[in-house]
Amino acid sequence: MTSFEKQIKPITLTVGTTVNEKSAPGTVYGRDELVEKLWDDIKSSSISLIGERRTGKTWVLRLAQALKPAQAETFWFDAEKVHSTIEFVRRLNQELHAKGLMSKNVARVFSSLARRIGFGLEGIKGTIEIKNPDEWPLFLQSTIGEFVQYAGNRNAVLMIDELPLCLDSIASTQGHAAASKVLDELRALRMAHPSLRMVFCGSLGLHIVLKKLEDEGYKGQPTNDLITFDVPPLNEHDSLFFAAGLIFGEKIGYSHLEQVSLAVAQAGSQIPYYIQHIVKYMKNQQPFDYTPEDVAAIPEKLFEASGDPARFRHHDKRLDVYYPEDIVEKARSVLDVLSLEPDGLDDGTLLNLVKHNPKTLTIDPEFLQEVVRILQDDHYIEKSGGRWKFKVDIIRRWWAFARGEMN
Ligand SMILES: Nc1ncnc2c1ncn2[C@@H]1O[C@H](COP(=O)(O)OP(=O)(O)O)[C@@H](O)[C@H]1O
Ligand SMILES: [Mg+2]
Structure with missing residues (x-):
């Protein structure tokens, strides 16, 4: 056994699984320092933790809950499946209640509130049916107020995962004013409660x-x-040890563990999600002794694999779903060009x-700048040393593979 191999602790694949605040500490790899930094920021401000899909944001939040400091109480709310303002408050209330994160006098407060503004109380414990849907802001205010009160002299930290998706959905079902109102209400609550922190994620x-x-x-x-708070790829050391742990834990054959692990970390752009997908692919091909060259060819295999196991296509499709109509084709054109560079x-x-692209022949420089900024803020591309490029190289490779060569 080499000295590198002696340091490796086996890790099992977790692709497709979820973590919660209890399981996070043993499962979320290489994020302790980042979480410490996050808590340091939360002390003084609310946070926007928005970044490229699958970089491990949700897992960072779950670990943050597990490692919360004594002066904080946390609540993680998944807004992805929420499509209306009413649903937003109702679920928030239900889940806070189910977790016991509301002050003890909640029932009393709610029944008097309900009487005052004409809510009807439903059978389910802790939930309230709102008869007049326009009253949802009042209900939101009291729900969050209860959480703040429960936290007492600690910070009440409300983590709202996939908030932008939820707002987008509210905007398309109830109109833009309703989505704006949610953001305004949340902001007003932050102003009203100095100890309240929000972490928007998505x-x-x-x-x-x-x-x-x-x-x-x-x-x-x-x-x-x-x-804003960025969730970067793992650092070089952690991505290497993460890849090695998985190769070891999943009993995958290799020519040289350190070199093969390094190849896996690099091919996966040091992002745990892609590292896991590469190792999963290796596991499915057993028995096989991998060399670094074999590993370097795996991303292409994942691009071709039926069913798109690592969900690369989403990076293209989401443009149609979420981008303003006049931007979609231009954004695609920019990405087509950059994917080959x-x-x-x-x-x-x-x-x-x-x-050169017929679809964007007449684009003027100012509009291009706007498109490029949107792609930058949406984490597709970044600028360094005066040059624009894809932020995550495995996604660039996929884009070139799937689309770039068509242009
Ligand atoms: N720190 C980590 N350690 C191990 N696996 C991770 C880590 N972060 C992410 N993953 C893997 O990547 C997947 C996607 O992570 P997730 O936090 O859901 O991404 P995001 O919320 O940014 O879209 C997880 O299901 C898990 O398999
Ligand atoms: Mg997530």
């Missing part, structure tokens, strides 16, 4: 939702008190190449 840029709201005349700045392009060359 894979869809809040700015995309806000842009649509602004296009409809909304002028508020409901998130300008939040500080691992080292990136400066503004001028990018504009020229985008102009």
Whole structure:
């Protein structure tokens, strides 16, 4: 056994599983320091933790709950399946109640509130049917107020996962004003309760939702008190040890553990999700002794695999679903061009190449800038050393594989 091998602890694959605050500490790899930093930020501000899909944001939040400091109480709310304002408050209330995170006098407060504003109380414990749907802000205020009161002199930290998706859905079912109102109400609550913190999380840029709201005349700045927090890939050391742990734990054959693990970490852009998918692929091909060269070819195999196991196609499809209509084709065109450039392009060359595409022939530089900014804020691309490039190289490779060569 080499000295590297002696340091490796076996890890099992967790693709497709979820964690909660109890299981997170043994399962979420390499994020302790990041979580410490997050808590340091939460001390002074609410947070926007928005980033590329599958970079491990939700897992970071679950670990943050597990490692919460004594001065904080947390509640994690998954807003992905919420499509209306009423559902938003009702679920929030139900789940806070089920977790025992509301102050003891909740029932009394709610029944008097219900009497006052004409709610009817339903049979399910802790939930209230709102007769007049327009009253949802009052209900939200009292629900959050109860959570803040429960936390006492600690910070009440409300983590809302996939909030932008929920807002997008509310905007399309109830209209843009309703979605704006949710953001305004949440902001007003942060102003009203100094000890309340919110952590907005999600894979869809809040700015995309806000842009649509602004296009409809909304002028508020409901998130300008939040500080952004980035969830980066794992660092070199952790991604190497994570890959090695999985190879070891899943009993995968290798020529040289350290080199093969390094190849896995690199091919997966140091992101745990892609590292797991590569190792899963290796496991399915057993028995096989992998070399670093074999590993470097695995992403292409995943791109081709039927059923798209690592869900790459989503990165393309989501443009149609969430982007303002006038931007979709232009954004695609920018990504097509950049996908063929691992080292990136400066503004001028990018504009020229985008102009070569018949669909974006007449794009003017200012509009291109706007499109590029949206893609940047949505975590597809980044600028460094004056050059635009894909943020996650495995996604660039997929894009080039699936679309880039068509143009
Ligand atoms: N720190 C980690 N350690 C191990 N696996 C992880 C880690 N972070 C993410 N994963 C894997 O990646 C998947 C996606 O992570 P998730 O937090 O759901 O991403 P996001 O919320 O950013 O879309 C998880 O289901 C898990 O399999
Ligand atoms: Mg998530």
